[in-house]
Amino acid sequence: MSATAxxxxxxxxxxxxxxxxxxxxxxxxxxxxxxxxxxRAVEDTVGSELLDEDAxxxxxxxxxxxxxxDGDLVDALVDTVTNLADGGIVWLLTPKKGRPGHVPPxxxxxxxxxxxxxxxxxxxxxxxxxxxxxxxxxxxxx
Numbered sequence: 001m002s003a004t005a006x007x008x009x010x011x012x013x014x015x016x017x018x019x020x021x022x023x024x025x026x027x028x029x030x031x032x033x034x035x036x037x038x039x040r041a042v043e044d045t046v047g048s049e050l051l052d053e054d055a056x057x058x059x060x061x062x063x064x065x066x067x068x069x070d071g072d073l074v075d076a077l078v079d080t081v082t083n084l085a086d087g088g089i090v091w092l093l094t095p096k097k098g099r100p101g102h103v104p105p106x107x108x109x110x111x112x113x114x115x116x117x118x119x120x121x122x123x124x125x126x127x128x129x130x131x132x133x134x135x136x137x138x139x140x141x142x
Contacts, residue, residue: 010041013126017091017133019045019061026051026083029065029076038126058085065093067101073108077115081136090117090134093125108132
């Protein structure tokens, strides 16, 4: 289901989230309720199709669509780092407040460190979806 039906708005959202040409982007948690216009805007920006959950390539960015009731959020987030490049970004996309499947921010903040991630910011990704940017903690460099 498209939330915006405005290609310019989708492209602006994708740019705001930091997607860049040439990045490999893996997508987890896809189902028919995700924002297909947002997905197409990501593909147009990076210049390739999104990698599915069975891909073996190392991804620069992982998009994880997650709704309340999809299972364990920690498990979903652990799956996001399986093929994530060093210094890669995870975008957890959840339904916005007031929409079916909304995940409270406190649950995200609690799940992220358990999965080895650090939530850094939250944005409006599209009309119905909020995005939480996550990174892996920086390792000690000696």
